[in-house]
Amino acid sequence: MSGHDDEQRGRRGPRGGVTVTGSGAADAVPDVAIADLGAEARAVDAERALGLAADCIDRMRAVLREAGVDDHALRTTQSSTWTDGSALGSSRVVARLGLQVRLRDVGSAGDLVAAAVGAGGEPARMDGIRLEVSDPTEARSLAREAAWTDAVTRGSHWAGLAGRRLGEVQWVQEGGSGDAPVFLGRAKGMTAAMAVPVEPGVQAVTASVTVRWAWADEDHAGR
Template sequence: MPIFRSLPTRLALAAVLASGASAASAQEFLTLKDTVPSIAMTGEATLEVAPNIAILSLGVETERPTATEAANENAKAAQAVIADIKAAGIDPRDIRTLGVTLMPVYDETTDANGRVTKRTLRGYQARNDLSVRVRQIEKAGALARQWIEKGANQFGGVEFDVDQKEAKYDALRGEAVRDALRKATSFTSGLGIRLGRVLEISRPDGGERPMPMAMAARAAKSDAASVAIPIEPGVQTLRVEVQVAWELAQ
């Protein structure tokens, strides 16, 4: 729905000044689109794109009796996985550490009511989480399986992305503005009025987003023969919304 505004400028300013505000403050309070007859319209544009980048979330988790053993063993295992990732031709800039943790692990004894009555230190758990961007998306499933076999015993899933996304959003912004103009014109043409100056261009909350994000796939390490993890990127819909306000002219 369009938003029409027509406020008497002098009355609006007088109300602000009467509250004790200075003329400068009043001017800041009232934007141009609030003081002249205007119309505001939201335009939108969408584009379906096939993702060509897979972002894999991998983890190496190690549990040992002591903190030192857990940290050392985990570091060695993580280094082996990272070396294999680089050997597969992944650019180092596409490999990112998400987190490194070390924490105690306890065995718990509970009573009949489920309350913990005893905690016994079992050892320590070290973990290294990685994010890897695979730009040859058709190889993502085989690579994920390869790295799991190499030692990445945690697989957090996969998300998808599109390269040159900003250029696609630039084109969509232009389409969204044209859509807002078309809608505004459809309202004003039958009233004998025309659109004047553009008073404001803004982006509504959530006005630019991919929808929906592909669901994450999950897998666990297996002793079975190595099989590529099925990964189907499907399509993403990029969406842009923009709100444009025009002055109304006779």
């Protein structure tokens, strides 16, 4: 039988061992705020609506640049138009433009977003702010260690219940790791005096691992 066949048989769970999945987590402090901004304008035709929305985006972008935000931290996220026929007796064209900005100073992110939206005027929108960890490497490493410890604990427990001891590790499969962004809501029509509260808090970076152990006494595995 080939090594590949042995591996496949092991993954199906042959007699003489135990397979468990362990999970772990580690806390990390978010250091990046990502704000999704937008402009939504209505006019009699698409050209005018797009012009109003573009002017709004330009005003918001100017505030961000003046605050030291690099152009590489800004990107367009949406460009669309549609007809709104809800107005009595007439229809209007709606233009929607989006602007995403990555802010490295979480502490001042709320004030800066509020200032940008205030400068944008009535068409300005804030679709949401989320917090991320720019480099979760250390937290992921700690989460993997915790997941491995959990897998060993689970495996040892199952082995004890079965009257066995854990032997060699036959294979290891990483389950997954990541951090869940924190969303801080949406708002529109804010004034420059209105601040957006942004508290970094902590995020849980998680990891999981599935491990297959043989029994320590393989020669008795079939009894």
